[in-house]
């Protein structure tokens with residue numbers, strides 16, 4: 192049983208996660224006010240609380256787990272004193288206006304929960320952003336030397352000796368009988384070694400694999416654990432260290448593709464996992480060494496050099512912040528904005544939650560972007576198409592007059608923002624005094640709001656299961672900010688906020704408390720029983736809501752109704768298609784991993800920040816933009832001079848029929864006019880494999896999906 196006051200699952204997809212948890216049998220959520228805990232003579236712990244109906248209750252438990260949250264670290268004040276930086280009254284470091292990571296003392300960058308309590312995705316992004324800021328002060332360091340190219344040892348002259356390594360992490364232990372899986376894997380043909388390795392994502396875990404490959408003379412390696420994308424870098428590092436070809440390694444996704452498909456069904460998961468291992472082992476047993484029969488396509492000399500520039504799409508707060516950061520690091524940037532002016536949604540925001548004027552900051556930001564060296568602005572411009580490969584992208588831009596131009600860039604950042612959400616409920620669009628929070632903010636700033644008697648705010652309007660499924664995360668803080676601004680301007684005005692949960696997280700909780708102290712009335716409503724807004728006969732607005740605590744219906748006459756409609760995604764589909772990346776179920780760009788890689792999109796070298804990834808507050812947008820810029824800059828330094836070969840042609844088998852030339856959707860196939868043999872234009876090839884499928888002579892093979900290996904994998908599954 193989880194006892195709570197407000198469920199603050201405001202992160203991306205967290206509401207869905209909560210809904211899944213709530214649907215589970217034997218997991219109960221209880222909204223209440225806790226009073227005390229007592230130990231019974233039996234040793235049980237009795238919890239006393241007041242439930243939603245105001246009844247006093249007691250329940251006994253074996254174990255009590257307290258969600259105590261975060262406080263500043265004990266040594267914070269000592270550290271602050273040593274570094275000469277200020278702390279806030281809460282004991283966390285003070286930051287500079289519009290620079291959420293900058294400590295009060297210039298030259299000190301803050302990051303993670305030390306700055307403010309936060310979740311994993313924000314911590315990960317903030318770490319990248321902080322590193323980027325520190326680099327700005329230090330000047331741009333020389334690129335780290337690329338790992339030396341290691342020619343993999345030949346492998347198809349010796350009998351296969353396959354090593355199978357299973358990640359022994361708690362996630363998999365819970366879902367799969369790993370010991371039995373290891374035992375079964377031992378019986379697979381040509382498997383010479385099976386080992387469970389404690390958590391492959393931990394430092395040093397891959398050293399064990401290197402050791403085992405050397406000691407056991409393994410020449411093929413299967414790793415069963417997280418997704419192949421998660422382990423790709425470590426797998427490549429292990430292969431390099433042991434001189435194994437990457438083609439001789441395989442990552443089997445035992446988590447998302449096995450364990451998660453069989454919740455509570457260990458036997459089903461075991462059978463599925465064994466099948467996946469059989470396929471992987473089967474493939475590796477038959478994987479051919481293509482070097483014997485083919486020329487590396489890079490030898491054709493068609494490879495463009497990597498481009499050390501970044502394309503930033505979107506000129507709002509996120510795009511401008513990212514572009515400026517990159518320009519300050521000396522990286523050439525193309526900033527593309529479809530509107531004729533910069534600023535995006537930020538042009539409509541007038542104050543930060545802590546009451547600072549946004550306009551002067553915006554004007555200064557635009558000035559700095561316009562003046563930045565190495566930053567090319569493309570206003571009124573859209574991205575039409577992106578070609579090439581990570582590190583060597585080129586994009587076609589269409590300008591305001593329809594003129595088109597190609598730009599080369601090694602990486603890209605999507606910062607296309609979003610728009611204010613809308614709703615058709617609560618008389619929105621049918622009564623002139625029903626506003627959105629942004630409209631209220633604009634009226635307050637422009638002085639066009641008539642003195643109100645009572646303002647009613649409705650939270651989650653059109654959100655969280657209404658027109659949009661998700662929580663926009665920022666609109667509870669926005670509502671409290673506007674309520675305080677109303678109170679400041681019209682102290683006698685009454686403000687009532689109808690809410691499901693107040694998600695004023697982090698330090699914004701202080702604003703919530705301040706609003707309560709200033710007499711703002713907070714009335715909770717149930718998701719299935721939202722307030723009703725009607726127009727009375729006198730034309731005034733009437734708001735009716737059932738208070739679930741008192742069980743009574745509350746009726747108010749309001750001068751204004753203000754709806755917290757949050758944010759909606761822009762029309763991202765054409766851009767996602769042009770870039771070859773995906774959108775999530777809500778229409779925002781889909782990051783690779785919500786916690787560990789929150790600004791990476793699926794295509795390497797393409798990142799996302801700001802509202803394009805999901806709704807968030809202004810300071811979070813800035814941090815995320817810095818994080819995306821830092822990721823893009825780091826990526827550019829790692830672009831290999833020669834990218835991986837994806838398809839190869841055995842010239843002895845090629846008849847020059849040109850079927851592959853006609854089939855290739857990326858115009859990456861040519862036939863040499865002299866030799867009448869096909870070859871691959873490496874810089875255009877996307878590795879889709881179509882050419883390998885259409886080739887009637889099996890002259891083309893896709894690396895990693897060689898004909899013999901694919902058939903062996905299928906055999907393994909049958």
Ligand code: SF4
Nearest residue numbers: 651662663664666667
């Ligand atoms: S008002 Fe906005 S931030 Fe608050 S709970 Fe609803 S959707 Fe989430």
Ligand code: SF4
Nearest residue numbers: 855876877879880882
């Ligand atoms: S068909 Fe696909 S794999 Fe083959 S050359 Fe073209 S892009 Fe590359």
Ligand code: SF4
Nearest residue numbers: 845846848849851886
């Ligand atoms: S389809 Fe095969 S045989 Fe025909 S040109 Fe292409 S590689 Fe050569």
